[in-house]
Amino acid sequence: MAKTNTHPTLSQVARKAGVGTTTVSRVINGGDRVSPKTLAHVRRVIETLGYMPNQAARTLKGHRTKTIGLVIPSIADPFFSSCAEAAQAVARANDSLLIVTVTANDPRNELDNLNVLIRHRVDGLIIVPADSHSHALRDLLNRVAIPVVAIDRPVGNSMIASVVADNLKGAMTATQHLIDHGYKRIVCLTGESTLYTIRERMTGYRKAIEAAHLTPIFDTSVTDYRSAEYAIKALLDGPNPPDAIFALKNSTTIYAFEALQKFNIAMPQAIALLGFDDFELASTVRPSISVIQQPVEEIGRRAAEILFEQLFDEHRTGSPASSKQARQIKLKTCLIQRSSCGCTPPIN
Amino acid sequence: MAKTNTHPTLSQVARKAGVGTTTVSRVINGGDRVSPKTLAHVRRVIETLGYMPNQAARTLKGHRTKTIGLVIPSIADPFFSSCAEAAQAVARANDSLLIVTVTANDPRNELDNLNVLIRHRVDGLIIVPADSHSHALRDLLNRVAIPVVAIDRPVGNSMIASVVADNLKGAMTATQHLIDHGYKRIVCLTGESTLYTIRERMTGYRKAIEAAHLTPIFDTSVTDYRSAEYAIKALLDGPNPPDAIFALKNSTTIYAFEALQKFNIAMPQAIALLGFDDFELASTVRPSISVIQQPVEEIGRRAAEILFEQLFDEHRTGSPASSKQARQIKLKTCLIQRSSCGCTPPIN
DNA sequence: CGCGGCAGTGGAATCCGTTCCACTGGATGC
DNA sequence: GCATCCAGTGGAACGGATTCCACTGCCGCG
Secondary structure, rough: OOOOOOOOOOOHHEEEEEEEOHHHHHHOOOOOOHHHHHHHHHHHHHHHHOOOOOOOHHHHOOOOOOOOEEEOOOOOHHHHHHHOOOOOHHHHOOOOOOEEOOOOOOHHHHHHHHHHHOOOOOOOOEEEEOOOOOOHHHHHHHHHHOOOOEEEOOOOOOOEEEEEOOHHHHHHHHHHHHHHHOOOOOEEEEOOOOOHHHHHHHHHHHHHHHHOOOOOOOEOOOHHHHHHHHHHHHHOOOOOOOOOEEEEEEEEEHHHHHHHHHHHOOOOOOOEEEOOOOOHHHHHOOOOOEEEEEHHHHHHHHHHHHHHHHHHHHHHHHHOOOOOOOOOEEEOOEEEEOHHHHOOOOOO | OOOOOOOHHHHHHHOOOOOOOHHHHHOOOOOOOOOOOHHHHHHHHHHHHOOOOOOOHHHOOOOOOOEEEEOOOOOHHHHHHHHHHHHHHHHOOOEEEEEEOOOOOOOOHHHHHHHHHHHOOOOEEEEOOOOOOOHHHHHHHHHHHOOOEEEEOOOOOOEEEEEEEEEHHHHHHHHHHHHHOOOOOOOEEOOOOOOOOHHHHHHHHHHHHHOOOOOOOEEEEOOOOHHHHHHHHHHHHHOOOOOOEEEOOHHHHHHHHHHHOOOOOOOOOOOOEEEEOHHHHHHOOOOEEEEEEEHHHHHHHHHHHHHHHHHHHHHHHHHOOOOOOOOOOEEOOOEOOHHHHHHHHHOO
């Protein structure tokens, strides 16, 4: 029952310490313009009372909330959680709190989440737009006058800064790599193909294939283990069985890998496998899987850094800094050669 | 330049709509006690102005912030991110915002994070205590009069509710399973052994081993790939090579698996492997790895549910509900039989 | 000696929703 | 017909920290 249940307030501290509220406020904000004696005394009172400033009251007055919002499809997805962790670190370094909300790629959730964050008056936003072309999203982001950075996918037709992996080039590199190693019938497993990233990767694949005068082969049917088995069986039994598989995302890669295992199809002897996006166990499974690796942490980190830069500029110039064209950053991907695609892995 | 840069306020809405602030407040809170005509009119004005209530001002008056805090070691760890996602869902269902902060298991970060959350006047807390016996932590949690639920690890010597997996029984089941299948020299790979969960698992292992009159063999040295190779080589070259390995956590399981692969040691013929904590690819690698599975989502979900129950009780009774003894919930783990430990996996 | 200036301090207005209370006018009850 | 009640509404105090401005001493300089 020692619990007070109600937080002490600044003026209670002031009264108990026999000083004015101004002084207490100064003490909790660094103690400038306060005599050392008063400082120590007030600090002691704060300690004994267990006083903690009320953020809501602060926010109400000053205009920075030291809070930024991150809107992602899922926390459980390693890609996004790594981004989140990197952004967190930057936020902390800037003395800010990161609030993460999840959309499950549903534009309605996305709008809800954004509304909540805006109510909380976040200083800025990092967002993975569920639908790159949503009007509602663009309108909302245009209306709130805070810095926004998109990651993983840009927001179409807008002045919003973005940090994404160069999916197109990555896919080209991957495809070219397979071509260079003599593969001729390279099938591209897209999984769901509505997302921006997947479409970029599809384009990259097509470009490389066409440049080599080969035939692009797309399969959009693989969305789980079962469909992977089915699709791979169909492809192998077909008239022109593929000699390589390029899977455009993690889950698809794993489904394909699993199916190939099940059919006892040797990788890379019978079929090569190359995935887009790295995952921890890609190097542990046998054969280890070659992949295009995205700079996950860098995406989160850069996005947060750009956000805080914008915040800083805004603070300096007073107005919603938009002088320089919104930056569209594309980060290089990296081909990780392992054993699933016909090239000797580097000695390990 | 269409941007306003400053959010419209409730009284601006009121003025523009030609009504009182009270009425606008009622409209944004559901529209009770407002005539349909006024309601529609005010709604229209809100729409055109793009008005969004300022959460800070709300918080300042009413006492609920509709915000709960989650303090975990890492977002990138699948175990915790799954917990977080489950807790998120419950929070959303209760119309609350979940704020996730990460400690990297550092007690200092933990205290910092808690302070930030308390400043923000979260209604309640879910926490993975970095150090179960920290005085500072207990004191802080005792002082703030808000509901707290610990997950994964209980807070020692306190009245704080907790939701954890039954690590001890899980480890006993695992060990017993190995014993039942004829393994006699079962080595236990602990990895870092300071954490509560690991210690519980160690105890479970020891109990089962001793009940079967076997000799417990602990190895605490495995913390990365290299050390796993070293340790396993040493064990196999030793006088009494083990016939089974029980790894107490994910990373250790993977390191051990990798090392066994490298040495071309057949699982489970030469050595059985059983891990604690499931991971997505445990079923994909060859051989697939048997594990003790924790009810990850359930931990997050139950914790959040208990928190909201406490919040509800508190709301009903007015005071920090602590009538019934703080609940310590232990959730059952589950043995997932796959092929790495000498038992035929269920037909799949 | 007198005045500017500065360190140290406090009073009070301010930020923006919420909510208690008071008020109006029309409908209902006896 | 008069008292009651209620739906609908607005005024204004309130919550807690920040911050502008004003005030008091005291030092130093001319």
